[in-house]
Amino acid sequence: xxxxxxxxxxxxxxxxxxxxxxxxxxxxxxxxxxxxxxxxxxxxxxxxxxxxxxxxxxxxxxxxxxxxxxxxxxxxxxxxxxxxxxxxxxxxxxxxxxxxxxxxxxxxxxxxxxxxxxxxxxxxxxxxxxxxxxxxxxxxxxxxxxxxxxxxxxxxxxxxxxxxxxxxxxxxxxxxxxxxxxxxxxxxxxxxxxxxxxxxxxxxxxxxxxxxxxxxxxxxxxxxxxxxxxxxxxxxxxxxxxxxxxxxxxxxxxxxxxxxxxxxxxxxxxxxxxxxxxxxxxxxxxxxxx
Amino acid sequence: xxxxxxxxxxxxxxxxxxxxxxxxxxxxxxxxxxxxxxxxxxxxxxxxxxxxxxxxxxxxxxxxxxxxxxxxxxxxxxxxxxxxxxxxxxxxxxxxxxxxxxxxxxxxxxxxxxxxxxxxxxxxxxxxxxxxxxxxxxxxxxxxxxxxxxxxxxxxxxxxxxxxxxxxxxxxxxxxxxxxxxxxxxxxxxxxxxxxxxxxxxxxxxxxxxxxxxxxxxxxxxxxxxxxxxxxxxxxxxxxxxxxxxxxxxxxxxxxxxxxxxxxxxxxxxxxxxxxxxxxxxxxxxxxxx
Numbered sequence: 001x002x003x004x005x006x007x008x009x010x011x012x013x014x015x016x017x018x019x020x021x022x023x024x025x026x027x028x029x030x031x032x033x034x035x036x037x038x039x040x041x042x043x044x045x046x047x048x049x050x051x052x053x054x055x056x057x058x059x060x061x062x063x064x065x066x067x068x069x070x071x072x073x074x075x076x077x078x079x080x081x082x083x084x085x086x087x088x089x090x091x092x093x094x095x096x097x098x099x100x101x102x103x104x105x106x107x108x109x110x111x112x113x114x115x116x117x118x119x120x121x122x123x124x125x126x127x128x129x130x131x132x133x134x135x136x137x138x139x140x141x142x143x144x145x146x147x148x149x150x151x152x153x154x155x156x157x158x159x160x161x162x163x164x165x166x167x168x169x170x171x172x173x174x175x176x177x178x179x180x181x182x183x184x185x186x187x188x189x190x191x192x193x194x195x196x197x198x199x200x201x202x203x204x205x206x207x208x209x210x211x212x213x214x215x216x217x218x219x220x221x222x223x224x225x226x227x228x229x230x231x232x233x234x235x236x237x238x239x240x241x242x243x244x245x246x247x248x249x250x251x252x253x254x255x256x257x258x259x260x261x262x263x264x265x266x267x268x269x270x271x272x273x274x275x276x277x278x279x280x281x282x283x284x285x286x287x288x289x290x
Numbered sequence: 291x292x293x294x295x296x297x298x299x300x301x302x303x304x305x306x307x308x309x310x311x312x313x314x315x316x317x318x319x320x321x322x323x324x325x326x327x328x329x330x331x332x333x334x335x336x337x338x339x340x341x342x343x344x345x346x347x348x349x350x351x352x353x354x355x356x357x358x359x360x361x362x363x364x365x366x367x368x369x370x371x372x373x374x375x376x377x378x379x380x381x382x383x384x385x386x387x388x389x390x391x392x393x394x395x396x397x398x399x400x401x402x403x404x405x406x407x408x409x410x411x412x413x414x415x416x417x418x419x420x421x422x423x424x425x426x427x428x429x430x431x432x433x434x435x436x437x438x439x440x441x442x443x444x445x446x447x448x449x450x451x452x453x454x455x456x457x458x459x460x461x462x463x464x465x466x467x468x469x470x471x472x473x474x475x476x477x478x479x480x481x482x483x484x485x486x487x488x489x490x491x492x493x494x495x496x497x498x499x500x501x502x503x504x505x506x507x508x509x510x511x512x513x514x515x516x517x518x519x520x521x522x523x524x525x526x527x528x529x530x531x532x533x534x535x536x537x538x539x540x541x542x543x544x545x546x547x548x549x550x551x552x553x554x555x556x557x558x559x560x561x562x563x564x565x566x567x568x569x570x571x572x573x574x575x576x577x578x579x580x
Contacts, residue, residue, distance in 0.1 A: 209528070236503050238528070238559055242559060242562055273532070276567055
């Protein structure tokens with residue numbers, strides 16, 4: 001494993017951690033761009049460094065980005081409230097809130113989860129405007145951000161339990177891209193299922209596609225599986241068919257960016273290829289997502 | 291196109307060129323490791339630099355290696371013959387010949403074509419031992435090396451003509467790895483078919499898989515197609531299924547390392563995947579090889 005520096009309490013390969021309370025809070029993220037060679041924890045205390053981390057892909061994965069953004073609103077408001085001694089329903093607070101939302105949404109315009117999380121924070125803000133002091137409002141927003149994260153953790157936990165039950169008791173499972181703790185608020189989606197299956201005593205080995213063009217499988221998934229002590233073989237994406245043909249794969253499990261009402265799913269390039277190849281080889285193909 | 295340096299007459303992206311006569315001969319190869327950013331011609335006049343070029347993958351592609359090796363035997367023998375004034379049937383010549391064969395075969399132990407070419411040079415040597423002077427023997431061996439190259443060029447030309455006829459009159463053709471002039475003695479196999487089809491006026495666009503893990507498609511095939519003015523789109527290998535599903539691919543054409551008597555073929559990792567995906571999408575799949 002690479003050297004760890006600047007590590008927060010109890011954190012190893014985690015996506016998003018809020019450390020401290022309301023007024024001394026720090027958002028801790030792993031700089032995913034520097035994985036797997038270095039595990040560097042970014043310790044963020046302001047909006048713009050977080051925005052930069054999203055723009056630079058230092059934080060990625062739809063749930064992880066949205067949770068980080070929810071916390072980012074709090075990071076932005078607290079120092080303003082303390083400096084300006086804002087009154088209940090202050091316009092300055094409203095402007096600062098709107099500014100934070102705008103800066104965060106524009107950091108990754110394609111992220112649907114991010115817009116959803118910001119919208120949820122906005123509803124919370126509007127619901128309590130006029131009822132709470134400015135500092136109480138910040139506390140309420142921090143609570144909402146923590147709820148968003150806890151709900152994602154609970155979703156991941158339940159996906160992992162359901163998915164683990166579907167996986168074979170022994171054999172190889174192929175996965176693609178990165179769907180672990182780095183990408184979500186909890187244990188991950190597809191990757192959470194794999195880790196949970198091992199925890200339940202299933203004797204599975206994972207084959208992780210390297211996931212061109214950005215190598216999320218090689219850089220992130222392989223690292224997370226090694227950290228979780230799950231046996232993993234890294235494959236170039238074009239080798240998936242050959243390992244299937246040799247009988248080494250008993251199931252394929254992937255995450256999803258979105259799922260349509262009719263069950264169609266959108267996910268990283270290469271997912272459709274795996275679905276066709278799994279079908280050809282009579283291998284079950286699972287999509288693990290909220 | 292990258293800057294060209296040290297270029298031999300009439301050569302652009304060619305695999306193997308013998309320049310000059312018997313006593314002033316030079317073997318000219320493109321250093322494929324430095325493609326596509328630089329076109330550097332290696333000008334070799336001795337055995338060991340050629341062996342190093344094979345070991346370093348500066349020359350690659352089964353036919354290109356075997357042709358280069360056949361010329362390499364001549365490069366090794368001529369200076370010895372000139373220096374030692376060897377007599378007809380000299381043991382020194384025989385030893386030098388055996389040494390060259392051994393050094394070349396061991397440069398790429400897995401290359402079947404290389405062993406075959408060396409074996410053919412050995413048969414030529416044995417057939418003429420005792421009949422020719424040492425210098426005449428060198429001339430005969432150079433003739434044999436040129437024949438090996440000409441036969442490969444003729445094979446490529448005929449493969450290109452047959453393959454081009456099979457390709458659609460219009461549409462997209464997917465290919466994998468590198469099967470062009472850089473890899474062979476002539477215009478290439480699968481890539482030769484694509485270039486010939488364009489020359490015949492077929493309105494095809496090529497989709498080239500990048501070919502992980504060594505990127506032969508991205509580094510070499512895309513470059514050769516651009517040089518031949520064939521429209522080309524570079525894909526990561528895992529995108530092949532998606533471009534097929536969108537109706538952009540009317541045929542797949544690849545080369546082969548070997549073909550079994552029953553028609554099974556062995557080729558670069560990812561070829562089987564393409565065959566399954568083409569089958570699923572009802573797209574014809576062609577293997578172009580001698």
